Amino acid sequence: MQQKHNKSSKELIEVMELKLFERNDLLKCVNTFINVFNEEPWNDEWSAETAYRYLIDFTNTPGFIGVVAIEGEEIIGFTFGVCKRWWSGEEFFINEMCVSIKKQKSGIGSALMGFLMKKLEAAGISNITLLTDRGIPAEAFYKKIGFTEIDRLVFLNKNMK
Numbered sequence: 001m002q003q004k005h006n007k008s009s010k011e012l013i014e015v016m017e018l019k020l021f022e023r024n025d026l027l028k029c030v031n032t033f034i035n036v037f038n039e040e041p042w043n044d045e046w047s048a049e050t051a052y053r054y055l056i057d058f059t060n061t062p063g064f065i066g067v068v069a070i071e072g073e074e075i076i077g078f079t080f081g082v083c084k085r086w087w088s089g090e091e092f093f094i095n096e097m098c099v100s101i102k103k104q105k106s107g108i109g110s111a112l113m114g115f116l117m118k119k120l121e122a123a124g125i126s127n128i129t130l131l132t133d134r135g136i137p138a139e140a141f142y143k144k145i146g147f148t149e150i151d152r153l154v155f156l157n158k159n160m161k
Contacts, residue, residue: 016108018115021059021066021078028075029055029068036098041136055080058095065092067116069099069108076100077108079116083125092120094130097138104137113145131155 021029030051037044046054058064063083068075077099083090099108120128130147132138 015071016076016111017070018111019068019070020119021068021080023059025066025068025075025078026052026056026059029066029078029080032075032078032100033096033098036101039101041133055096058082065116065119067112067119069112071103074100076103077112079112081116081128081130083123086127089127090123090125091127091129092116092125094128097130109141110145 030048033055034046034048034051036042038046058080059066061082064080065083066078066080069077077097079094079097081092081094081096083092097109097112099112117128120126128147130142132142
């Protein structure tokens with residue numbers, strides 16, 4: 001099912017399409033991912049090959065669901081995640097979400113999340129979880145749309161190098 005959004009702007013009207021991810025969207029998602037995460041505030045160093053391998057692993061995971069935002073021929077944002085079983089029922093874990101730098105703060109992220117939430121609710125999934133860096137715009141975005149921190153959890157890492 002596809003959903004079209006008309007977004008008014010002072011200078012022009014843009015038409016954005018939201019739809020579930022299809023395999024032929026992957027290369028465009030790779031390009032968007034690299035263009036976002038190789039810039040501030042992340043400053044990662046993704047190549048086309050490493051980004052492709054990283055994202056395709058998500059698409060091959062059982063329970064995968066992806067949503068893409070398309071403008072013209074360009075994917076201007078996407079979210080990838082997976083439905084997981086939990087003691088209290090199924091939940092959805094967001095693995096990645098990004099919106100093109102030039103399109104951030106224009107409502108695309110909120111539209112992606114709204115579309116995703118409707119799909120999840122229809123499937124009987126009422127809980128969404130994710131991890132994000134503290135102190136960056138993504139944290140503020142997720143909190144603005146209703147996500148809260150879980151005080152009892154701690155995210156740990158061990159560098160093996």
